[in-house]
Amino acid sequence: MTGETKLTNLQGNHACALAAISAGCDFYAGYPITPSSEVAERMSVELPRIGGTFIQMEDEIASMAAVLGAAMGGAVAMTATSGPGFSLKQENIGLGIITETPCVIVNVMRGGPSTGMPTRPGQGDIMQARWGTHGDHPVVALAPASVAEVWSETRRAFAIAEAVRTPVILLIDEVVGHLVETVAVDANPEPVTGRVWAEGDPANFQPYEAGPSLVPAMAKPGDGRRAHMTGLTHGPDGFPTQDPATASAMLTRLFDKIETHNSLIERFEAIDCEDADIVIVAYGISARAARRATSLARKAGLRVGLFRPVTLWPFPETAFRTATKSAGRILVAEMNAGQLRMEIERLTSENQHVEGVNRFDGEPITPEAILTAIDQSKEQAA
Amino acid sequence: MTQLQKTSFKASDYRSDNTPIWCPGCGDFHVLLSITKALVELGTAPENVAVVSGIGCSSRIPAYTNCYGFHGVHGRSLPLGAGLKVARPDLTVMVMSGDGDGFSIGGNHFLHACRRNVDMTYVVMDNRVYGMTKGQPSPTTEPDWDSALSPGGTGLSPFHPLVIALASGANFVAREFSGDIKGTTRTLVEAVRHPGFSFVEILSPCVTFRPDERAWKTQIHAAPVEATDDPARAARRIMTDDGFNVGVLYRGNRKPYNTHVKDTAGDPAILEEEFEI
Numbered sequence: 180m181t182g183e184t185k186l187t188n189l190q191g192n193h194a195c196a197l198a199a200i201s202a203g204c205d206f207y208a209g210y211p212i213t214p215s216s217e218v219a220e221r222m223s224v225e226l227p228r229i230g231g232t233f234i235q236m237e238d239e240i241a242s243m244a245a246v247l248g249a250a251m252g253g254a255v256a257m258t259a260t261s262g263p264g265f266s267l268k269q270e271n272i273g274l275g276i277i278t279e280t281p282c283v284i285v286n287v288m289r290g291g292p293s294t295g296m297p298t299r300p301g302q303g304d305i306m307q308a309r310w311g312t313h314g315d316h317p318v319v320a321l322a323p324a325s326v327a328e329v330w331s332e333t334r335r336a337f338a339i340a341e342a343v344r345t346p347v348i349l350l351i352d353e354v355v356g357h358l359v360e361t362v363a364v365d366a367n368p369e370p371v372t373g374r375v376w377a378e379g380d381p382a383n384f385q386p387y388e389a390g391p392s393l394v395p396a397m398a399k400p401g402d403g404r405r406a407h408m409t410g411l412t413h414g415p416d417g418f419p420t421q422d423p424a425t426a427s428a429m430l431t432r433l434f435d436k437i438e439t440h441n442s443l444i445e446r447f448e449a450i451d452c453e454d455a456d457i458v459i460v461a462y463g464i465s466a467r468a469a470r471r472a473t474s475l476a477r478k479a480g481l482r483v484g485l486f487r488p489v490t491l492w493p494f495p496e497t498a499f500r501t502a503t504k505s506a507g508r509i510l511v512a513e514m515n516a517g518q519l520r521m522e523i524e525r526l527t528s529e530n531q532h533v534e535g536v537n538r539f540d541g542e543p544i545t546p547e548a549i550l551t552a553i554d555q556s557k558e559q560a561a
Numbered sequence: 562m563t564q565l566q567k568t569s570f571k572a573s574d575y576r577s578d579n580t581p582i583w584c585p586g587c588g589d590f591h592v593l594l595s596i597t598k599a600l601v602e603l604g605t606a607p608e609n610v611a612v613v614s615g616i617g618c619s620s621r622i623p624a625y626t627n628c629y630g631f632h633g634v635h636g637r638s639l640p641l642g643a644g645l646k647v648a649r650p651d652l653t654v655m656v657m658s659g660d661g662d663g664f665s666i667g668g669n670h671f672l673h674a675c676r677r678n679v680d681m682t683y684v685v686m687d688n689r690v691y692g693m694t695k696g697q698p699s700p701t702t703e704p705d706w707d708s709a710l711s712p713g714g715t716g717l718s719p720f721h722p723l724v725i726a727l728a729s730g731a732n733f734v735a736r737e738f739s740g741d742i743k744g745t746t747r748t749l750v751e752a753v754r755h756p757g758f759s760f761v762e763i764l765s766p767c768v769t770f771r772p773d774e775r776a777w778k779t780q781i782h783a784a785p786v787e788a789t790d791d792p793a794r795a796a797r798r799i800m801t802d803d804g805f806n807v808g809v810l811y812r813g814n815r816k817p818y819n820t821h822v823k824d825t826a827g828d829p830a831i832l833e834e835e836f837e838i
Contacts, residue, residue: 208644248642252648401609
């Protein structure tokens with residue numbers, strides 16, 4: 180990295196595609212869906228230029244499967260979709276988690292459920308990102324709030340996926356995806372650090388044996404190592420097992436692996452929280468409105484802070500608890516019926532009152548709506 | 562890096578130590594043997610072969626080979642194999658499936674894999690039944706086959722994979738019988754060598770839930786005519802044959818899928834300039 184930056188006008192979805200290429204992404208498989216198609220369109224132009232591969236698949240499930248296949252082969256792979264497509268990808272996302280296949284899944288969130296409002300924004304896939312695939316599993320999901328952050332979080336998504344050997348979900352809401360902003364990007368961005376490939380004697384290679392990092396080195400097909408990847412519960416040798424101790428050890432390591440890399444994964448912003456009576460929790464475009472609202476509230480003499488998780492999963496619990504130490508009231512502003520609020524309620528004490536500022540009509544939350552909620556909350560507290 | 566490269570292999574080099582979970586007498590044992598024999602003839606090192614599968618009895622096969630194995634979710638082995646092959650054209654990719662995995666839940670991928678024509682080999686072990694879930698009708702099951710899930714039969718017209726492969730653009734179409742190890746091996750070798758998407762349907766009896774399929778070995782016979790390169794003629798033959806003639810039925814000459822064929826977007830600098838201020 181030279182430190183040199185250049186100013187560019189970019190749409191969020193294009194920033195995602197360009198940041199992916201800058202991070203080293205050389206494979207994209209996807210299926211057309213609003214409002215994420217610009218990611219695929221940009222990738223279809225950019226990837227052939229760098230000798231990468233763009234492939235339009237027959238459906239969302241196939242796109243996710245192709246990403247896993249390519250990533251196993253050594254590609255730095257991604258796909259992008261929106262609500263209905265995100266639902267269809269879930270089973271293969273689980274396969275990516277259990278086989279520890281690095282990849283990035285972008286979900287440009289629109290209004291739901293079902294077909295919902297395809298051209299309208301929403302933040303209703305927060306819990307689907309967390310629990311969309313079946314069974315116990317860890318998840319990494321990031322939610323950028325600006326085009327600049329789409330750039331940095333896309334790069335970070337690849338860095339995490341490659342280093343930790345896990346699928347990473349990037350939750351961009353439609354507003355951020357289609358927003359055009361002036362951003363300062365690295366003039367000479369460097370690819371993210373690549374994944375750890377297995378070295379040494381191929382004869383005794385165990386594809387799921389992990390050292391202290393808890394991330395097993397990957398076997399590259401063709402390099403002489405025998406590796407068996409399976410969605411069945413498996414031991415260090417990669418072969419299916421129903422042995423309780425081995426099954427437990429596999430899943431425990433998958434969880435611990437994410438926790439071990441928390442410093443790489445966790446990202447949040449806490450603004451004016453130290454003395455706050457009220458803390459707003461918001462992410463994505465809702466956090467932009469919340470930022471404006473907190474700043475206006477401060478000017479009006481109110482002690483209001485903002486806690487903005489950039490990493491939604493795993494939720495930055497400790498940081499949140501620290502940021503809300505002095506707050507008796509917490510407002511969770513999100514474009515859904517209160518999905519992150521459930522998590523916040525879990526993390527607060529009985530002395531802290533949690534309420535939501537929610538909207539799910541296809542329109543973003545305004546600073547005024549949050550200000551009104553702050554006023555009401557203040558009155559209730561008094 | 563002066564490691565000696567092995568240039569010739571034995572069938573056992575392609576077999577892992579894992580014991581198959583298949584029932585005694587399952588046709589898939591013979592398919593596994595034919596695959597290892599075909600790989601010996603092809604001479605490709607085990608590590609340069611990727612065996613990809615979905616879910617079902619036949620999909621357990623990667624674990625029994627010594628190749629790079631990927632055992633994915635139900636029905637999605639073809640797109641996974643396609644992603645691997647386009648990212649790694651240097652690998653020999655063999656996708657393994659069964660009639661339930663490949664033609665029911667994976668049916669859409671089958672159509673598009675044929676038309677996309679990625680250079681890989683698709684082997685479907687067809688036993689006309691869901692074996693792993695203990696005997697339910699599959700897309701290739703006869704309409705009057707009685708089971709706990711289909712009392713009196715499904716009454717549904719069976720799926721015709723070979724004809725559908727032809728209509729969808731597969732570049733190589735063959736039918737084999739698992740018990741004919743010599744013929745199956747020969748066809749698999751040719752299928753792997755043939756450019757583009759090669760589809761080999763192997764009739765592989767399920768002796769547990771379809772004991773009637775034990776009779777297949779007496780019904781099998783060689784295809785009476787040479788393979789054609791005309792898909793319409795091949796389709797007509799297949800639709801009117803007795804379903805038991807084996808061998809290569811169609812050899813096409815379509816160009817395999819290539820992601821690096823076009824560069825119509827022009828100079829990247831032009832696009833960048835549009836956005837820079």
